[in-house]
Amino acid sequence: MKSLNYLGLLGSLLIIAGGLSPMLHIPIIGEWNYYDIDVALASIVMTLAVLGLIASLINKPGLLRFAGWASLIVVLFTLAAVYFKVNDAFSFIPFKKLAAAAVRVVHYRWTGWMLLILGSVLSIIGGRKTKRII
Template structure:
């Protein structure tokens, strides 16, 4: 039987929404801080869809699906970080311009918030004993 820590799940979902929608992910010179939508809109919409499915499974009490989607969200966060890294380091297909661009673009604190959110989601469901006999 799966047991859920609702406080961790709710805080994880809230932090994931904050990290993906409004927190800055990268700092671009002359443009300022960019969130995930300004960085790549496809990553943004897929991430919002994953969060929506995860929250739906939480509210409907489908804990197996919630646990699976939490692990998918963790893998997706790692894949997003790698995709943004490779996009910023191989943008022009020229070694010189890519080096210059990679030195000027910096990651912001939004990635840390996303990592904390995903870790809270993954650790909110665990296997446990049924305390109430049938």
């Protein structure tokens, strides 16, 4: 295996670890990982991570790069969706200061998000083509 394949392998494993790490902390309810946020998006990201894992093992850089870009797009879409959902979830409260205080109660756990983004970037880097010098 080439060194770039190891980067793709590490990236895919980081995506899997990030998906299983806590991503949100909601009081009383507890910690939420990717599957607690949205099962469909979590399944897509995990499928792309497994696809990247297989691509790095069988030396398919194009497939690895595709899996990295696709997982990065889905993770960033999920982050934006969670941000807007948290800010919109308390819009039923008529007092703006009380609604803002309720929004501040929900905390992001950035470890899981950063593992997902770092894993996607490593998969993209691991899938780039190497130049041959003859």
